[in-house]
Amino acid sequence: MITIIAENSGNTLHPVTSQLVNAAISIGSSAHVICPGGIGAVEATKITGVNKVTSVLGDCFKIFDGSAWAEAINSSIDDDSNVIFTSATSQGREIGAIIAAKRKVPIIQDAISLDSTIEVTRTIYSGKALEKIQSSSKCVITIRPNSFDSAPQGNNAPLNTVDKSADLRISVKEAIVKASERLDVSEADIIISGGRGMGSIDNFAELESLADMLGAAVGASRAVVDEWGMPHTMQVGQTGKTVTPSLYIAVGISGAIQHLAGMRSSNYIVAINKDEDAPIFNVADYGIVASWEDALPVLKEELSKL
Amino acid sequence: MNIIVLLKQVPDTTAKISISSGFMDESTITKWSMSPYDEFALESALQLKQNCNGNLIAITCGPDRCSKMLTDAAAVGTDKLIHIHHEGYLDSIQTQTLLAAAIKKFEGEVIMCGKQAADTNSGSTGPGVAELIGASCITHVSEVKYENEELIATRLNSLGFEIISTSPPSIFAFDKGVKELRRPNVRGIMMAKKKEITRLTPEDLGASLTNSNINLISQMPPSEKAPGQKYEGTDSIHEIVSKLRDEANVI
Numbered sequence: 001m002i003t004i005i006a007e008n009s010g011n012t013l014h015p016v017t018s019q020l021v022n023a024a025i026s027i028g029s030s031a032h033v034i035c036p037g038g039i040g041a042v043e044a045t046k047i048t049g050v051n052k053v054t055s056v057l058g059d060c061f062k063i064f065d066g067s068a069w070a071e072a073i074n075s076s077i078d079d080d081s082n083v084i085f086t087s088a089t090s091q092g093r094e095i096g097a098i099i100a101a102k103r104k105v106p107i108i109q110d111a112i113s114l115d116s117t118i119e120v121t122r123t124i125y126s127g128k129a130l131e132k133i134q135s136s137s138k139c140v141i142t143i144r145p146n147s148f149d150s151a152p153q154g155n156n157a158p159l160n161t162v163d164k165s166a167d168l169r170i171s172v173k174e175a176i177v178k179a180s181e182r183l184d185v186s187e188a189d190i191i192i193s194g195g196r197g198m199g200s201i202d203n204f205a206e207l208e209s210l211a212d213m214l215g216a217a218v219g220a221s222r223a224v225v226d227e228w229g230m231p232h233t234m235q236v237g238q239t240g241k242t243v244t245p246s247l248y249i250a251v252g253i254s255g256a257i258q259h260l261a262g263m264r265s266s267n268y269i270v271a272i273n274k275d276e277d278a279p280i281f282n283v284a285d286y287g288i289v290a291s292w293e294d295a296l297p298v299l300k301e302e303l304s305k306l
Numbered sequence: 307m308n309i310i311v312l313l314k315q316v317p318d319t320t321a322k323i324s325i326s327s328g329f330m331d332e333s334t335i336t337k338w339s340m341s342p343y344d345e346f347a348l349e350s351a352l353q354l355k356q357n358c359n360g361n362l363i364a365i366t367c368g369p370d371r372c373s374k375m376l377t378d379a380a381a382v383g384t385d386k387l388i389h390i391h392h393e394g395y396l397d398s399i400q401t402q403t404l405l406a407a408a409i410k411k412f413e414g415e416v417i418m419c420g421k422q423a424a425d426t427n428s429g430s431t432g433p434g435v436a437e438l439i440g441a442s443c444i445t446h447v448s449e450v451k452y453e454n455e456e457l458i459a460t461r462l463n464s465l466g467f468e469i470i471s472t473s474p475p476s477i478f479a480f481d482k483g484v485k486e487l488r489r490p491n492v493r494g495i496m497m498a499k500k501k502e503i504t505r506l507t508p509e510d511l512g513a514s515l516t517n518s519n520i521n522l523i524s525q526m527p528p529s530e531k532a533p534g535q536k537y538e539g540t541d542s543i544h545e546i547v548s549k550l551r552d553e554a555n556v557i
């Protein structure tokens with residue numbers, strides 16, 4: 001059996017959790033899902049392939065402190081569980097690494113595929129190479145979102161609740177919301193990113209209205225984050241976020257290697273750029289050689305017909 | 307206060323990665339650099355050192371070539387340089403065990419590192435070492451200050467940022483910081499050349515490594531995507547939208 005530490009998105013289960021269950025099924029294992037703070041526990045019982053859900057409730061889950069969370073969760077992990085999965089998100093990576101160190105086992109971060117012999121494929125050198133590594137014994141593996149499909153619904157697994165907290169080592173003095181209330185790029189299934197070719201920060205309104213039509217998040221290249229003061233949380237690339245949405249639309253982005261490092265494994269890539277030689281076209285499934293001023297209105301019109 | 311910064315030497319981000327006989331060929335790397343996020347960790351460590359009159363120790367674990375990076379760290383003001391010498395592959399828990407042993411030996415109270423190294427892209431070391439030495443752990447940090455015996459960190463998250471307080475021992479894993487990175491001056495470079503590097507083996511640290519359960523099978527270039535389709539002008543948009551809907555099922 002594989003133990004999965006669920007990921008939450010606000011007060012609900014993050015969709016990546018179901019993908020982790022599917023990863024467990026794909027290597028012939030069933031899954032025990034642990035929900036920190038109980039978030040999404042009922043949803044988790046419905047995922048096919050889950051044979052047990054443990055909801056760990058404690059005061060420490062009010063703020064994110066990886067050490068406290070890992071401590072509270074740790075005793076719910078089955079001793080016979082050879083492999084523990086968490087998601088390769090920032091919280092999942094941190095909790096996974098702390099749990100691995102607690103158990104004195106290695107962690108393999110950011111798996112994009114794996115097989116039943118626990119041979120894992122992952123990217124290294126910011127996507128400039130891949131490696132295959134295999135674990136012959138107990139380990140923790142974090143899995144990149146959207147690397148596996150979601151597992152089907154329709155289960156009714158038993159739900160246990162444990163009360164377990166741990167001492168918080170940190171306290172949050174202040175939380176400052178800087179980014180807009182928009183969807184975060186690391187959570188979104190569709191991302192529309194703009195680059196310097198947008199001309200000015202005001203023109204991002206065009207991308208926002210397109211994003212609203214598609215339920216998408218808005219991302220940005222580093223050029224616009226650095227030069228126009230867009231929030232760093234929107235930046236996609238080597239020094240920003242690595243994203244793997246089902247659809248990534250790059251508008252006025254040249255496609256520098258550092259930008260590609262953050263988005264080239266998206267399932268589908270559409271690029272709009274007026275320069276037909278822009279390197280972004282090398283990774284795009286569909287490239288549109290046009291200015292955004294011409295292309296976006298047509299794109300919006302086509303989408304509104306759907 | 308003893309401040310420790312963990313620095314890793316990696317192929318420069320502009321370096322081309324070549325593969326030969328199934329593994330990355332180190333001999334083709336012409337430029338090795340400090341991992342980019344570690345530069346932000348170092349800058350913040352230098353500021354904290356000034357802020358609280360601390361002593362700054364840089365620790366790296368790796369082969370011979372890494373000494374140069376320690377000298378670079380001395381050129382901007384690092385007080386003490388520690389090189390845990392190890393050639394070859396180390397898995398995450400082995401790396402953490404060695405670094406944790408060195409942090410204990412040099413009595414580190416505040417430890418700074420990168421959120422993710424540019425070679426492994428993992429983000430395991432900071433949290434793992436924190437667990438091994440019993441330190442509090444804060445990742446995605448852009449700034450750390452010392453005020454009224456408390457460490458105050460800015461932690462970035464998807465909504466913006468949080469101001470976090472904690473008390474030592476603590477580990478801070480750095481994201482891109484807000485600060486300008488300092489560059490060494492000539493005097494700094496000259497002084498650094500003379501600075502002694504303390505070289506330690508795993509045995510010196512009393513951390514004999516057990517065999518790894520991780521087997522590195524192969525490394526390879528990224529799989530090239532099949533070339534996509536490129537269309538001139540906006541006439542194609544109707545077709546692209548219907549393909550995205552009907553073939554790709556993404557909208």
Ligand SMILES: Cc1cc2nc3c(=O)[nH]c(=O)nc-3n(C[C@H](O)[C@H](O)[C@H](O)COP(=O)(O)OP(=O)(O)OC[C@H]3O[C@@H](n4cnc5c(N)ncnc54)[C@H](O)[C@@H]3O)c2cc1C
Binds near residue numbers: 197238239252256278
């Ligand atoms: C260590 C390091 C780390 C980095 N990390 C990142 C990172 O994380 N993310 C990142 O994005 N970059 C990163 N960069 C920067 C990267 O190298 C590029 O400079 C940056 O991505 C360029 O942004 P851009 O594509 O928006 O701008 P540009 O390269 O200036 O491209 C603008 C594009 O817009 C097109 N264009 C212009 N007008 C129009 C129009 N009207 N309609 C349509 N198209 C138009 C142009 O043809 C051009 O292709 C990093 C660089 C370094 C050195």
Ligand SMILES: Nc1ncnc2c1ncn2[C@@H]1O[C@H](COP(=O)(O)O)[C@@H](O)[C@H]1O
Binds near residue numbers: 314424
């Ligand atoms: N061998 C090493 N020597 C010194 N610091 C390291 C080493 N490996 C990792 N680190 C530190 O831990 C950070 C994260 O590394 P990683 O967990 O490999 O992504 C790096 O940015 C460094 O600050």
